[in-house]
Amino acid sequence: MSEETLPAFSSLNIGDQVAGRDVEVTRDTLVRYAAASGDFNPIHYNDAFAQQVGLPGVIAHGMFTMGIGASVVEEWAGAGNVVDYQARFTRPVPVPALGAATVSVTAVVGALDHELQRARIDVTVTFEGAKVLGKAQAIVDCA
Amino acid sequence: MPVNPETQGRSYGPFEPYEVTRGAIRAFADAVDARSGAHFSPEVARAEGYEDVVAPATFAAIIAQKAEFHVVADPEVGVDFSKVVHADERFTHHRPIVAGDVVRASVIIESITQRAGISMVTSRAELTDADGVPVTTVMSTLAVREDQS
Numbered sequence: 145m146s147e148e149t150l151p152a153f154s155s156l157n158i159g160d161q162v163a164g165r166d167v168e169v170t171r172d173t174l175v176r177y178a179a180a181s182g183d184f185n186p187i188h189y190n191d192a193f194a195q196q197v198g199l200p201g202v203i204a205h206g207m208f209t210m211g212i213g214a215s216v217v218e219e220w221a222g223a224g225n226v227v228d229y230q231a232r233f234t235r236p237v238p239v240p241a242l243g244a245a246t247v248s249v250t251a252v253v254g255a256l257d258h259e260l261q262r263a264r265i266d267v268t269v270t271f272e273g274a275k276v277l278g279k280a281q282a283i284v285d286c287a
Numbered sequence: 288m289p290v291n292p293e294t295q296g297r298s299y300g301p302f303e304p305y306e307v308t309r310g311a312i313r314a315f316a317d318a319v320d321a322r323s324g325a326h327f328s329p330e331v332a333r334a335e336g337y338e339d340v341v342a343p344a345t346f347a348a349i350i351a352q353k354a355e356f357h358v359v360a361d362p363e364v365g366v367d368f369s370k371v372v373h374a375d376e377r378f379t380h381h382r383p384i385v386a387g388d389v390v391r392a393s394v395i396i397e398s399i400t401q402r403a404g405i406s407m408v409t410s411r412a413e414l415t416d417a418d419g420v421p422v423t424t425v426m427s428t429l430a431v432r433e434d435q436s
Contacts, residue, residue, distance in 0.1 A: 146335035180318035206373045211319030214344035223325035223341040224383030232375040
């Protein structure tokens with residue numbers, strides 16, 4: 145927790161969008177995530193393997209998509225101020241061999257716990273207009 | 288071979304400690320497009336009240352997934368990795384992870400539920416620091432298809 149960077153709880157209103165941005169995802173992005181995370185599942189870099197297990201081709205790591213959602217929240221809330229973060233992986237993000245898949249991230253105040261001074265930030269990540277994460281929620285402790 | 292529900296409750300570890308470095312935090316922060324200065328600069332992190340650079344919120348997956356691998360690799364659990372999809376993930380941070388932390392993980396199979404040809408295997412990884420104090424709890428669910436194709 146850092147009190148230096150915390151958003152003022154009293155300034156938050158349910159429904160406010162607090163952050164958002166588009167992120168370009170390329171094969172290069174996935175290789176970097178694989179190296180940084182240690183997740184070398186070939187469905188994230190090898191088309192032939194991905195198709196063999198029934199996917200259209202290489203897809204982004206669900207944890208990558210979840211991670212960029214956290215980055216958008218943390219840039220607003222301050223590093224280290226997200227005390228809980230969850231998501232379901234509902235739809236894959238196919239990433240082409242050339243070019244990029246663009247995902248859009250928004251972070252909206254979903255609920256406010258006035259007793260604990262905690263904000264639930266609802267994270268929406270969409271690709272081609274469809275949500276790729278379900279129930280993606282970050283809890284920011286503003287106390 | 289299908290997933291064996293009788294392995295629910297089985298635990299693994301604690302495993303060899305993971306040493307959190309500035310370089311690993313920087314590489315992970317770059318990889319997930321994290322932009323807070325406190326992930327990159329020790330000076331910024333100190334100004335915000337931390338001892339060193341701060342890990343992004345999902346960094347703990349690096350440590351948890353190493354431990355969870357032991358669940359997937361346990362032949363008695365019976366997970367066919369080619370039929371696995373990551374279903375959900377949750378991080379509960381008891382405190383932020385910072386560079387210099389030495390983090391140990393153990394993992395337990397929290398639940399195995401089976402329905403309509405899919406086994407949902409939920410593991411809970413508990414990450415603790417060098418003093419044994421809880422750092423992060425990571426819940427992770429894999430969906431395993433049980434078809435014979």
